[in-house]
Amino acid sequence: MTNTAAEKNRYVMAGEAIAAGAVAHGSVQGSKKTVKKQRQGARSNRMLSGICFLLIIGFWCAASYGKWVDEMFLPSPTAVLEKLLSMAKDGSLWANCQESTVRVLVGWFWSAVIALPVGMLMANSKKFCAFVQPIIEFARYLPVVALVPLTLLYLGIGESQKYTIIFLGTFFQLVLMVCDTVSGVDRNMINAARTLGAGRLQIYKEVIFPAALPGLMDDFRLTIGWAWTYLVVAEMVAASNGLGYMILRSQRYLATDTIFAGLILIGLIGLVTDWIFRILTRIVAPWQDRLGDAK
Numbered sequence: 538m539t540n541t542a543a544e545k546n547r548y549v550m551a552g553e554a555i556a557a558g559a560v561a562h563g564s565v566q567g568s569k570k571t572v573k574k575q576r577q578g579a580r581s582n583r584m585l586s587g588i589c590f591l592l593i594i595g596f597w598c599a600a601s602y603g604k605w606v607d608e609m610f611l612p613s614p615t616a617v618l619e620k621l622l623s624m625a626k627d628g629s630l631w632a633n634c635q636e637s638t639v640r641v642l643v644g645w646f647w648s649a650v651i652a653l654p655v656g657m658l659m660a661n662s663k664k665f666c667a668f669v670q671p672i673i674e675f676a677r678y679l680p681v682v683a684l685v686p687l688t689l690l691y692l693g694i695g696e697s698q699k700y701t702i703i704f705l706g707t708f709f710q711l712v713l714m715v716c717d718t719v720s721g722v723d724r725n726m727i728n729a730a731r732t733l734g735a736g737r738l739q740i741y742k743e744v745i746f747p748a749a750l751p752g753l754m755d756d757f758r759l760t761i762g763w764a765w766t767y768l769v770v771a772e773m774v775a776a777s778n779g780l781g782y783m784i785l786r787s788q789r790y791l792a793t794d795t796i797f798a799g800l801i802l803i804g805l806i807g808l809v810t811d812w813i814f815r816i817l818t819r820i821v822a823p824w825q826d827r828l829g830d831a832k
């Protein structure tokens with residue numbers, strides 16, 4: 538009887554080991570299939586993006602080379618490419634790109650540095666929110682173009698004036714976006730941290746900020762795109778270089794090939810910036826789970 542029971546136990550243990558091995562093998566295979574599916578989905582998405590760009594370029598070629606639109610209003614891709622090459626040769630292309638990129642990054646950086654703590658405080662303090670929100674709501678509706686004369690009067694024609702225009706164009710929206718993102722953090726997590734004895738600063742550092750970080754990165758990515766849209770406004774007056782200045786100057790002489798070249802450059806730099814922020818989001822917040830990532 539004892540030998541029979543021992544043999545049964547050995548058979549049961551062997552069966553459990555086989556079952557566990559099968560489950561582990563199945564989970565590994567499932568993980569490999571998931572990774573393969575995600576790679577195929579990413580490859581398919583890149584292909585669709587490429588097709589979209591090719592369709593736009595094809596329509597542009599048909600409209601310009603087919604003389605559907607006069608060349609004064611729609612230059613051909615060849616004319617724009619030749620203009621880009623000529624600007625690259627004389628050095629103006631890189632100089633203008635560098636000046637505009639620095640202005641956008643500096644203006645947006647200070648906007649993010651100030652908006653982040655203000656927005657977090659607004660989300661966690663009703664009194665502070667009641668104090669500053671009316672001013673922010675009022676200021677975010679002010680047209681930035683109308684503030685150009687005042688910034689010139691107060692700050693002169695230097696670089697600080699251009700940084701300020703980009704700052705004003707992004708700061709007030711970013712504050713409210715940060716406040717909304719932080720407000721969406723699960724209150725139960727904060728209560729649990731308090732129950733475990735965490736202080737206010739520790740809650741901000743180890744609970745609220747990590748939980749809100751994926752959303753904050755999206756807020757930053759969106760607002761730096763808005764910063765590029767305010768570039769032309771920042772370089773509207775008293776600028777001697779930059780992509781916005783190049784576009785405005787070309788408008789006076791109906792140099793549409795230069796205008797298209799400037800717009801394409803801004804779009805390409807914006808795409809690179811967006812791509813960098815997406816990679817940074819995966820690096821600093823790998824725990825985020827998006828609906829679109831599963832497709």
